Amino acid sequence: MAKRIFADTRPLQNIYFRRLWTANIITVIGAQLTVVAVPAQLYAITGSSAYVGLAGIFGLVPLVVFGLWGGALADTYDRRRILIVTTIGLIVTSAAFWAQAAADLNNVWLLLMIFAVQQGFFAVNQPTRTAVLPRIISMEQLPAANSLNMTVMQAGAIAGPLVGGALIPFIGFSMLYAADAVFLFATLWAVVTLPPLPPEHTPGMDKPTAGFKSVIDGLVYLKGHKVLLMSFVVDLIAMIFGMPRALFPQIAHESFGGPTDGGLAFALLFIAIPLGAVVGGVLSGWVSHVRRQGMAVIICIIIWGLSIVVAGGVLIFAHGTMLPILPIVIVALMIGGAADMASAAFRQTMLQSAANDDVRGRLQGVFIVVVAGGPRIADVTHGASAAMVGTAVTFAGGGILVVVLTVVAAFAVPVFWRYRTSLKETDAT
Numbered sequence: 001m002a003k004r005i006f007a008d009t010r011p012l013q014n015i016y017f018r019r020l021w022t023a024n025i026i027t028v029i030g031a032q033l034t035v036v037a038v039p040a041q042l043y044a045i046t047g048s049s050a051y052v053g054l055a056g057i058f059g060l061v062p063l064v065v066f067g068l069w070g071g072a073l074a075d076t077y078d079r080r081r082i083l084i085v086t087t088i089g090l091i092v093t094s095a096a097f098w099a100q101a102a103a104d105l106n107n108v109w110l111l112l113m114i115f116a117v118q119q120g121f122f123a124v125n126q127p128t129r130t131a132v133l134p135r136i137i138s139m140e141q142l143p144a145a146n147s148l149n150m151t152v153m154q155a156g157a158i159a160g161p162l163v164g165g166a167l168i169p170f171i172g173f174s175m176l177y178a179a180d181a182v183f184l185f186a187t188l189w190a191v192v193t194l195p196p197l198p199p200e201h202t203p204g205m206d207k208p209t210a211g212f213k214s215v216i217d218g219l220v221y222l223k224g225h226k227v228l229l230m231s232f233v234v235d236l237i238a239m240i241f242g243m244p245r246a247l248f249p250q251i252a253h254e255s256f257g258g259p260t261d262g263g264l265a266f267a268l269l270f271i272a273i274p275l276g277a278v279v280g281g282v283l284s285g286w287v288s289h290v291r292r293q294g295m296a297v298i299i300c301i302i303i304w305g306l307s308i309v310v311a312g313g314v315l316i317f318a319h320g321t322m323l324p325i326l327p328i329v330i331v332a333l334m335i336g337g338a339a340d341m342a343s344a345a346f347r348q349t350m351l352q353s354a355a356n357d358d359v360r361g362r363l364q365g366v367f368i369v370v371v372a373g374g375p376r377i378a379d380v381t382h383g384a385s386a387a388m389v390g391t392a393v394t395f396a397g398g399g400i401l402v403v404v405l406t407v408v409a410a411f412a413v414p415v416f417w418r419y420r421t422s423l424k425e426t427d428a429t
Contacts, residue, residue, distance in 0.1 A: 007151065007284050008144035016136045016194055020129075021148060023190035028156025029163075030183030033176040034097060036164040036270055038115055041173045043249040045106050049391075053246045053383020056376035058112040062120035063373045068215045070124030071365020074131050075218075078198045079361070082128045083191040087184060089121035094181035101174035123372070127364035132197055134352050134360065142352050143287045146345045151281025154274035154341060166267050169259060199361065218362025227294065228363070230416040231347040232370045234409055238301045238340070239374030242308045242402040245270070246379040247391045254391070255315060256326055265326060272330045276337025284345070293346045294419030298410045300343035305402030307336030312396025344371070353421065 012018045039052045046052075073082055096114045100107065137145055164176050222229055252258040252266035290296050311332040318325050351363055378398075385394040410417050 007147060007282055008141070008288050009148070011137050011141045011145040011148060014137050017133075017145060019190040019193055020187075021152060023186040024149070024152045025156070026186040027183045028153050029159045030094075030156075030180035032156045032159065033164045034094060034118075034180045036267075037097075037101075037168070037173045037176040038111065039246070039249060040164075040168055040266070041101065041111060042108065045108055045111075049246060049250045049383045049386050051108060051383075052249060053379045053381075055112060055115060056246070056379030056383075058116045059119045060373050060376040060380075062116050063123045063376065064369050066120040066123035067127060067365045067369040067373070068218075068362070069365070070368075071127045071131075071218060071362035072215050073124060074128040074361025074364070075199050075359060076361075078196055079128050079132050080191060080194045080197045083125060083132075083194070084188070086121045086125035086128070087188045087191055090118065090125065091181055091184045091188070093118035093121060094177055094184060097177035098174050098181060101172065101177055119372075123365075123368060126368045126372070127361055130348070130352070130364045130367070131199075131360040132194070135197055135200075139353055141288075143290075143345055143349045144284075146348045146352075147281055147284040147287055147341070150341050150344055151278055151284070154277035154281065154337070156274075158271040158274045158278060164267070166264055169263065215362065215365075218359055218366065221359050222363060222366060226413060227416050227419045228351055230294075230409065230413050231297065231350055232366065234297060234301055234406055234416075235343070235347060235370050236374050237405045237409065238304055238343070238402055239371075240377045240381065241398045241405065242305055242336075243375040243378040244308065244312070244382055244395050244398060245273075245375065246382045247386055247395060250386065251315070251391050251395075268326065268330055269333070272333035273337035273340070276334030276339075277341035278337075279334065280338030280341040284342070287342060287345050290346070291420045292418075293350055293421050294416045297343050297346050298406060298417060300339040300346070301406045302403055303339035304336045304343070305399045305406065307332045307339065308399030308402065309396050310399075311336075312392055312394075312399055315392035315395060350419070350421065 012021065038055060042052050042055060043049070070082075070086075093114060097111075097118075100110055100114065133145060134142065168176070222232075248269040249266060252263060252269055256265035258265040311329045314325055314328045314332070318328070348367070351367055352360065382394055382398065385397075389397075
């Protein structure tokens, strides 16, 4: 019974996965310090959620371009070498964040440009890193491995904002960026110790190249697989309309009386979703036993949308009452975070198990564009909407759209709802 409740830790028996996973415990915290510092610094400089949302555009463009191209690189060259180069690039950009903050430049456009370069390295690194996973562990253990990875990522998303958001008023932004740069050396060590990982060529298929045609071939491959395509569509719906993080600085300041440059309410709002994801990850033993993964994804996304509706509705209707508004909002966001973690684990497993190795990098490139790009589009749309109708209405309205559009998508493409998986234990190559 316990195995069906608590996280499946069998993938940690693999030395390469264990090193990557352990390094992530350190580096994800540093990465999340930067995630919380960038919007907080933008809001501190400008006092506007619209400028915070503008970071979404500066992050989205390199994510799309380099995410797709990075996937082609991962299907062409040794993935270990790509991981080494891009990790070094992430260290350099974190150092650049530190330099601009330490110099107290307060230049919005410089901050956004550094952010764009960082996202370019991230967009190449992540699809490569995920494409490596089916090469080092068995297919049967993919759901468990994805759940473990996401649990660590979300745990860092708790520690980073909680520590960073609370300490920004005391230690400033530069120290947070410096910590990110230092922590990234743990990941550099983990990828250096990987074995060579050139992509495996499938007989009968053209050998991929790192050019535009290779990117198009990957998209054509995806177009022919409705289940994989729909896994991206429903995630875009969930993130674009339901991710309210661009509103957190303004909500913390206006609804809960926090300072403009961080504070406890700001930190709590930022950690609520990842905290729920960590709880869901700890109790994720059940994900290895789910076979109707398409149905599970739809249900999880609907729960995510409903949690956003509840959180936004509380901000609208409970303001000025005796109700403890902040705790209710936090609990609702935690429930959404747990549902989103499960959805992401299922979608990642579907993608990894259905694709050939020599196209995995390109499909993971599309995956990172969707997973990371969706929230950045949400930053732009939520920031602009909040300027017109307010944060609370934007918050709740986005959740309603998530539920409605997800139900429509499920009825429009029933093959996704009916999708079943039959993962079997195999040896990792």
